[in-house]
Amino acid sequence: MTYKPKxxxxxxxxxxxxxxxxxxxEGLDERLLKGPLRAYIGFDxxxxxxxxxxxxxxxxxxxxxxxxxxxxxxxGGGTSKVGDPSGKDESRQxxxxxxxxxxxxxxxxxxxxxxxxxxxxxxxxxxxxADWLDNLNYxxxxxxxxxxxxxxxxxxxxxxxxxLDREQPLTFLEFNYMLLQAYDFMELNKTYNVGLQxxxxxxxGNIVNGIDLTRRINQEQVFGLTTPLLTKADGSKMGKxxxxxxxxxxxxxxxxxxxxxWRNTLDADVGKFLALFTELPMDECNRLGTLEGSDINQAxxxxxxEVTKLCHGESAAIxxxxxxxxxxxxxxxxxxxxxxxxxxxxxxxxxxxxQLLVRSGLVGSGKDAxxxxxxxxxxxxxxxxxxxxxxxxxxxxxxxxxxxSSKKRHALVKLTA
Numbered sequence: 546m547t548y549k550p551k552x553x554x555x556x557x558x559x560x561x562x563x564x565x566x567x568x569x570x571e572g573l574d575e576r577l578l579k580g581p582l583r584a585y586i587g588f589d590x591x592x593x594x595x596x597x598x599x600x601x602x603x604x605x606x607x608x609x610x611x612x613x614x615x616x617x618x619x620x621g622g623g624t625s626k627v628g629d630p631s632g633k634d635e636s637r638q639x640x641x642x643x644x645x646x647x648x649x650x651x652x653x654x655x656x657x658x659x660x661x662x663x664x665x666x667x668x669x670x671x672x673x674x675a676d677w678l679d680n681l682n683y684x685x686x687x688x689x690x691x692x693x694x695x696x697x698x699x700x701x702x703x704x705x706x707x708x709l710d711r712e713q714p715l716t717f718l719e720f721n722y723m724l725l726q727a728y729d730f731m732e733l734n735k736t737y738n739v740g741l742q743x744x745x746x747x748x749x750g751n752i753v754n755g756i757d758l759t760r761r762i763n764q765e766q767v768f769g770l771t772t773p774l775l776t777k778a779d780g781s782k783m784g785k786x787x788x789x790x791x792x793x794x795x796x797x798x799x800x801x802x803x804x805x806x807w808r809n810t811l812d813a814d815v816g817k818f819l820a821l822f823t824e825l826p827m828d829e830c831n832r833l834g835t836l837e838g839s840d841i842n843q844a845x846x847x848x849x850x851e852v853t854k855l856c857h858g859e860s861a862a863i864x865x866x867x868x869x870x871x872x873x874x875x876x877x878x879x880x881x882x883x884x885x886x887x888x889x890x891x892x893x894x895x896x897x898x899x900q901l902l903v904r905s906g907l908v909g910s911g912k913d914a915x916x917x918x919x920x921x922x923x924x925x926x927x928x929x930x931x932x933x934x935x936x937x938x939x940x941x942x943x944x945x946x947x948x949x950s951s952k953k954r955h956a957l958v959k960l961t962a
Contacts, residue, residue, distance in 0.1 A: 552577035554612040558770070560827055561820040563605055565746045565773040568756060573768040576740060577614070581666050584609055584741035585617035585733055587674075587726065589625045591640065593651030594794035597806075598783050601772050601821055603793075605743055606669070607659045616660050616669040617739055620649045623678030624725050642675075649673065655793045658856060672737070674729050686728075693761055694724060694754070723751050730755030731762050739767070746771045775821075778813035789909060793856055799883045800857040802906075804865030807849035809953055812837075815844050823851035872955055884957045887942055892960075895936040898925060898948070901958055907950035917950045924949040 550556050552574050558564045567573055576582060586602045588595065595603070606616040625645050640648075653671060656662075660669040730752075733739035742752050752769035759767050775783045791806050792798040810818055816834015819825055825833075825847075833844035846866060853862040868882060885905040887896070902914040902923065915933045917923045923930045925937075926946050937946070942960045949955045 548574075550574045552612075554609055554614060557608050557612060558605070561608075561830075562817060563601065563608075563772050563821065565771045566749060566769075567771075568753065568769040572766070573741065573770065576768070581614050582741060583615045583617055583737060583739045584743055585619045585730075585739050586743050587619040587621055587624070587729065588652065589621040590645045590648035590652060591625060592792075593648050594792045594797045595652055595655050596790040596792050598775075598790075600793070601775055601783075602744065603655070603659050604822060605772065606656075610660050610667055610669060613667055615667045617733065617737060618656055618660075618669060618671040619729060619733065620652065620671060620673045622646070622649060622673040622675030624674055624722060624729070626675075645675075651794060670737070672733070674725075674732075677732050678725055678728070681728075686724075690724065690728060690758065690762075693758055694727075723754055726751045727754040727758040730767065731759045734759050734763055734765055734767055740765075741768045741770060743770045744772070746774050778811045789906065795857060800853060800861035801865045801868055802883055803856065804849045804853045804862065805869065805953065807852050808845050808869065810845050810848060812841050815841060815848060819844075819848055819851070823848065823855070825851060882947070882955055882957050884959050886959050886961045888961050889939055892937075892939050892942055895938050896942075898923070898930055898935040898937060899933055901937065901948050902950055905948060905956040905958065907948065907954045907956055914950070922949070922951040 548570055550559055550570070554577055555564070555570070555574050584606075586606060588599065588602075606618065609616050622642075622645050625640065625648075626642070656669070656671065662669045662671065730739070730742050742755055744752060749769070749771050752771065756767050756769055759765055777783060790798075791803065793803075807818070807822075815836075816830055819830035819833055820827060823830070833847060836844050850862045850866060853865055872882065883905065885901065887904075899911055899914040899918070902908045902917065903911055908914045908917055914923070918930055918933045921929055921931070925935075925948055927949070939960065942958055945957055945959050947955055947957055
């Protein structure tokens, strides 16, 4: 990149590795220098929490506010009823309006940790595109806005081409998604004076469509900015672990498991993740990222503490590190380990060790549990278990045993009254 931004926000985006593409970098830079800018990112309400695959976007909104601008969180209450085909090989399962509203309430809890909402110039607002999409007259919509989109351009979009090239079905419902997202930008610009849409690189086509529609209908210049597709050094996708998604809400994933995910970061990713997911100065991020050997482990602990502090609070980060030290360095149990609670009815005449591994979330399936046992990684109270058919009784569970699927994944099993 030859252009060096002058605005604080874009300087942060470039230095910390957030910026992939921008529709007009110099124009956006000039606009940011003139005063607070409202910018939005859209999130579909498909679950009651977001996972760390969305964390790069959340951190962008946090930096936007910290540099004197106003974040707009757009919840896809309307578009969630359609489903975004971007980056998907198959259609999403459609969900009800009631479920969508419940999901939005859960997702709001995530954003309350990262940005400040209110009525001041740089306070964040959360809006729901169902407020305008649910009331659209279909014929009027097609007449007024459909004429600005050509089929030629729509089928050339990456999200559409991917499905068609693989001969996978793309419903007309999903095909409409890009029109609705473009309409969102136009509506947000008109109603809330939003001048920038941000998102992942897979949203580039949708963002450009929104800019074009806003220019045509509102006669306003707006901008688009995307982040790079984020993968780990081994090529795997961010947001997932062996046992499932790394959720940002405590009721979906314990703060200890969240902390442990970051503690297990690959050496090659430490510097990059410190820059993207913490607020440590870049000099420190770069220094920690270049450590080698046993020293890199302390950098990983710093990463886990800083990310957990932002998401779950400082006390949760401290407790998670203490539990990890108790479990890994001293061979103890640790008070903050995830706990599977079972009643006597749950146990009945006995419950298999394999089932405990699955129900605790240490593994994703019975097949994964048997694989862990066969590989020698499964343990009961630090004793290696080699029998996949091992059964535990109510008395065994009453002793609150520690179960493990590997050296780094542990949980407690507790008998409830």
